[in-house]
Amino acid sequence: xxxxxxxxxxxxxxxxxxxxxxxxxxxxxxxxxxxxxxxxxxxxxxx
Amino acid sequence: xxxxxxxxxxxxxxxxxxxxxxxxxxxxxxxxxxxxxxxxxxxxxxxxxxxxxxxxxxxxxxxxxxxxxxxxxxxxxxxxxxxxxxxxxxxxxxxxxxxxxxxxxxxxxxxxxxxxxxxxxxxxxxxxxxxxxxxxxxxxxxxxxxxxxxxxxxxxxxxxxxxxxxxxxxxxxxxxxxxxxxxxxxxxxxxxxxxxxxxxxxxxxxxxxxxxxxxxxx
Numbered sequence: 268x269x270x271x272x273x274x275x276x277x278x279x280x281x282x283x284x285x286x287x288x289x290x291x292x293x294x295x296x297x298x299x300x301x302x303x304x305x306x307x308x309x310x311x312x313x314x
Numbered sequence: 315x316x317x318x319x320x321x322x323x324x325x326x327x328x329x330x331x332x333x334x335x336x337x338x339x340x341x342x343x344x345x346x347x348x349x350x351x352x353x354x355x356x357x358x359x360x361x362x363x364x365x366x367x368x369x370x371x372x373x374x375x376x377x378x379x380x381x382x383x384x385x386x387x388x389x390x391x392x393x394x395x396x397x398x399x400x401x402x403x404x405x406x407x408x409x410x411x412x413x414x415x416x417x418x419x420x421x422x423x424x425x426x427x428x429x430x431x432x433x434x435x436x437x438x439x440x441x442x443x444x445x446x447x448x449x450x451x452x453x454x455x456x457x458x459x460x461x462x463x464x465x466x467x468x469x470x471x472x473x474x475x476x477x478x479x480x481x482x483x484x485x486x487x488x489x490x491x492x493x494x495x496x497x498x499x500x501x502x503x504x505x506x507x508x509x510x511x512x513x514x515x516x517x518x519x520x521x522x523x524x525x526x527x528x529x530x531x532x
Contacts, residue, residue, distance in 0.1 A: 268322065268325050269325055270321075295336055298333065298336050298337075298340070299336065299339070299340050299344050300344075303337060303340040303344070304348075
């Protein structure tokens with residue numbers, strides 16, 4: 268999957284590297300600020 | 315073929331590991347961001363309520379009604395205490411066990427707070443020592459409690475928030491007590507860390523507008 272994405276990123280190496288980094292950051296932000304908060308409360312809360 | 319499958323599986327495993335690590339980051343740090351903001355909001359609302367002179371005698375669930383000052387946690391360490399101990403309420407700050415005594419009253423003024431994450435109000439609860447002051451500020455008074463004991467109990471031991479700590483849930487109050495509970499050990503819900511205190515004195519704000527001397531201790 269990662270190799271496939273890498274092969275399909277356009278531009279020279281530097282551009283591809285930057286795009287890849289941005290993709291990783293976007294995925295992390297999506298998890299931290301959307302997915303995990305939505306999952307909150309599905310298990311036993313801890314006081 | 316086998317190679318493709320293996321590569322796919324290993325990528326999946328690496329991704330799952332990264333997501334798990336990220337989840338730890340979320341629980342420990344990111345939840346603090348939202349909770350700190352929520353705490354600021356409820357604290358501000360309470361100060362406004364007090365200055366506008368219309369505090370409600372019985373706070374609604376989730377509403378802040380007092381400030382707790384713990385000099386041992388740091389100079390000027392203070393948190394607004396909200397009514398109730400549901401998860402939603404504890405995200406905003408330390409929560410008052412509904413039905414337990416109000417500050418300064420006979421009985422047990424009992425609070426719960428998160429240990430790690432969601433504002434981490436009671437992360438340092440274990441550093442409190444007997445004799446340390448815990449000052450609870452209400453609209454018109456300062457209630458100075460002194461820490462008496464620190465214990466670690468099973469989460470099922472609800473008698474720590476009884477009117478007399480350790481007594482029956484509907485028992486008589488034999489004094490004015492303070493109880494603070496949080497999770498123990500850090501990052502776990504296995505046990506509860508419980509700090510008890512007793513009321514030393516209550517001072518009206520008309521007498522001590524800037525607070526009692528106990529605030530400057532430690």
